[in-house]
Amino acid sequence: EAGVAQSPRYKIIEKRQSVAFWCNPISGHATLYWYQQILGQGPKLLIQFQNNGVVDDSQLPKDRFSAERLKGVDSTLKIQPAKLEDSAVYLCASSFDRTGELFFGEGSRLTVL
Amino acid sequence: QKEVEQNSGPLSVPEGAIASLNCTYSDRGSQSFFWYRQYSGKSPELIMSIYSNGDKEDGRFTAQLNKASQYVSLLIRDSQPSDSATYLCAVRATSGSARQLTFGSGTQLTVLP
Numbered sequence: 001e002a003g004v005a006q007s008p009r010y011k012i013i014e015k016r017q018s019v020a021f022w023c024n025p026i027s028g029h030a031t032l033y034w035y036q037q038i039l040g041q042g043p044k045l046l047i048q049f050q051n052n053g054v055v056d057d058s059q060l061p062k063d064r065f066s067a068e069r070l071k072g073v074d075s076t077l078k079i080q081p082a083k084l085e086d087s088a089v090y091l092c093a094s095s096f097d098r099t100g101e102l103f104f105g106e107g108s109r110l111t112v113l
Numbered sequence: 114q115k116e117v118e119q120n121s122g123p124l125s126v127p128e129g130a131i132a133s134l135n136c137t138y139s140d141r142g143s144q145s146f147f148w149y150r151q152y153s154g155k156s157p158e159l160i161m162s163i164y165s166n167g168d169k170e171d172g173r174f175t176a177q178l179n180k181a182s183q184y185v186s187l188l189i190r191d192s193q194p195s196d197s198a199t200y201l202c203a204v205r206a207t208s209g210s211a212r213q214l215t216f217g218s219g220t221q222l223t224v225l226p
Contacts, residue, residue, distance in 0.1 A: 104156035
């Protein structure tokens with residue numbers, strides 16, 4: 001069974017530039033998550049989708065971050081404009097449903113200079 | 114904001130010893146508890162889940178849950194150098210449509226040969 005796919009693995013940008021991350025969840029998983037993990041901290045939930053609808057985006061900085069999950073499958077997380085404090089690993093995870101085990105992708109490491 | 118607290122460590126134990134990792138949570142009604150292992154530069158992977166009071170054993174790992182004390186722990190018996198990693202405690206919310214999974218900041222474990 002294929003795991004959660006993410007790209008790009010690494011991205012370096014200047015502050016105020018934009019960046020987009022892509023995630024393809026495990027086939028059949030209805031719930032998709034984007035977490036932000038800053039070095040030395042635990043993952044922090046940014047947004048959670050159930051199929052193609054948002055069920056929780058309370059911690060998403062909506063002035064600069066946006067995410068979509070078209071057709072209830074893959075998802076894109078965008079940051080525009082980026083700030084220095086956005087430097088982190090962006091983890092995508094999926095689960096069969098809202099109560100199921102989370103499976104994580106390898107993450108996308110963002111460095112903002 | 115639901116909170117999950119862990120001792121950040123680092124925790125060092127000699128090879129063959131028992132490593133004990135602790136976690137407390139603030140949402141008294143939480144029902145689902147998880148331990149994830151995260152190797153340096155890698156994404157989290159689930160190693161244990163526990164839903165009811167008491168102990169749950171899986172190989173060298175034992176998860177312990179005490180809902181009255183809002184406390185969950187992970188014991189690793191016969192610790193091996195390959196167990197050196199950061200261990201993340203995660204608690205699933207009982208309220209809200211998202212049933213959000215909140216992570217602690219992790220405890221870094223080093224097993225010394």
